[in-house]
Amino acid sequence: MRPFPMSLTSLEHLITALRCLPGVGPKSAQRMAYHLLQHDRPGAARLAASLASALETLRHCERCNSFAVEAICPRCASTRRDASLLCVVETPVDLLRVEETLSYSGLYYVLMGRLSPLDGMGPRELGLEKLLARALDGVVREVILATNYTNEGEATAHYLAQQLAARGLKISRLARGVPVGGELEFVDSGTLAQAFRERRTL
Amino acid sequence: MRPFPMSLTSLEHLITALRCLPGVGPKSAQRMAYHLLQHDRPGAARLAASLASALETLRHCERCNSFAVEAICPRCASTRRDASLLCVVETPVDLLRVEETLSYSGLYYVLMGRLSPLDGMGPRELGLEKLLARALDGVVREVILATNYTNEGEATAHYLAQQLAARGLKISRLARGVPVGGELEFVDSGTLAQAFRERRTL
Numbered sequence: 001m002r003p004f005p006m007s008l009t010s011l012e013h014l015i016t017a018l019r020c021l022p023g024v025g026p027k028s029a030q031r032m033a034y035h036l037l038q039h040d041r042p043g044a045a046r047l048a049a050s051l052a053s054a055l056e057t058l059r060h061c062e063r064c065n066s067f068a069v070e071a072i073c074p075r076c077a078s079t080r081r082d083a084s085l086l087c088v089v090e091t092p093v094d095l096l097r098v099e100e101t102l103s104y105s106g107l108y109y110v111l112m113g114r115l116s117p118l119d120g121m122g123p124r125e126l127g128l129e130k131l132l133a134r135a136l137d138g139v140v141r142e143v144i145l146a147t148n149y150t151n152e153g154e155a156t157a158h159y160l161a162q163q164l165a166a167r168g169l170k171i172s173r174l175a176r177g178v179p180v181g182g183e184l185e186f187v188d189s190g191t192l193a194q195a196f197r198e199r200r201t202l
Numbered sequence: 203m204r205p206f207p208m209s210l211t212s213l214e215h216l217i218t219a220l221r222c223l224p225g226v227g228p229k230s231a232q233r234m235a236y237h238l239l240q241h242d243r244p245g246a247a248r249l250a251a252s253l254a255s256a257l258e259t260l261r262h263c264e265r266c267n268s269f270a271v272e273a274i275c276p277r278c279a280s281t282r283r284d285a286s287l288l289c290v291v292e293t294p295v296d297l298l299r300v301e302e303t304l305s306y307s308g309l310y311y312v313l314m315g316r317l318s319p320l321d322g323m324g325p326r327e328l329g330l331e332k333l334l335a336r337a338l339d340g341v342v343r344e345v346i347l348a349t350n351y352t353n354e355g356e357a358t359a360h361y362l363a364q365q366l367a368a369r370g371l372k373i374s375r376l377a378r379g380v381p382v383g384g385e386l387e388f389v390d391s392g393t394l395a396q397a398f399r400e401r402r403t404l
Contacts, residue, residue, distance in 0.1 A: 010259045011269055017252040020245025022237045030295045035224045038314055043222025048253035050219040051246050057212045067213055067239060093232045112240055
């Protein structure tokens with residue numbers, strides 16, 4: 001279709017490479033490539049360098065399974081956090097969201113995914129033995145399942161709850177309901193039904 | 203806000219660096235970083251390498267001002283294109299869009315921007331002398347102004363038309379109107395008004 005593909009080699013390589021980013025299709029990739037080359041070459045150089053450096057230095061923390069430079073990340077190594085609480089999240093981004101609330105001072109375990117049989121993600125692929133070992137260290141008293149309220153997140157929480165309850169741990173799940181500042185008019189009916197079912201006595 | 207920033211150094215560098223991409227805010231950058239590190243390390247490595255390689259090898263074609271590895275890109279060097287037609291576009295992506303129509307066989311000039319006094323982009327910053335020199339090579343007969351139909355694109359076209367018409371060149375602008383397959387009901391009124399004003403006699 002393009003008359004002279006050979007001239008565009010390194011440009012087209014870049015456009016193709018940008019498509020590894022989530023949510024970036026062919027047109028976004030073109031826009032990104034031209035933006036970087038025309039308007040932000042220093043930014044592009046920093047991006048190339050930090051990608052290479054992150055790939056080289058980051059690995060999984062042995063305790064929380066999130067990304068860290070050290071074998072055990074400073075958050076897990078801290079003595080100022082409540083080691084009797086273990087919050088299980090799907091991704092490191094979820095962990096950051098919880099941290100940003102400034103309302104949780106326990107530890108974390110990051111699944112790096114969710115049970116999703118259709119995508120070939122079973123308990124083994126997700127490494128749930130590692131989580132079980134972590135939760136059964138004798139210090140953890142309560143496991144807070146903070147997986148998403150999607151079908152897959154719910155299934156993951158259900159499976160984990162079964163596995164962990166059999167071993168005598170207290171299991172909890174985040175509350176569902178009307179968002180803070182939310183108006184009933186704009187809350188979807190599933191959430192509203194749940195808020196009724198789980199209503200609190202004042 | 204984050205309790206242990208020092209552990210996240212190379213990760214946070216990567217997240218910051220990803221924000222140089224157009225349309226990528228702090229949350230998208232986090233998602234992208236975790237996606238690359240967890241699910242697509244080969245893709246991330248390819249991206250780092252192709253960024254570095256593109257930065258090193260690509261420059262502006264001396265004739266069309268688009269990106270090229272050579273001093274004069276193969277499209278401009280081709281003898282199979284109609285050198286009497288010069289299509290002026292704002293960006294290399296616009297050039298690709300025109301090429302994809304397979305309906306234009308002339309040459310191009312890429313402005314790499316548009317007149318935008320508020321952003322400090324005047325005729326000098328945009329390098330319009332280079333375009334004027336290109337258009338006055340004696341071979342070009344018609345300059346097709348294919349800048350966007352935004353305020354800034356229109357102003358750019360207006361300015362270029364003035365400059366080029368004074369030198370005796372034929373100037374044209376892309377037709378405006380109802381899109382192919384478009385329904386009047388869903389066309390905005392400005393476009394519809396324009397389509398009336400520029401209606402064709404059958």
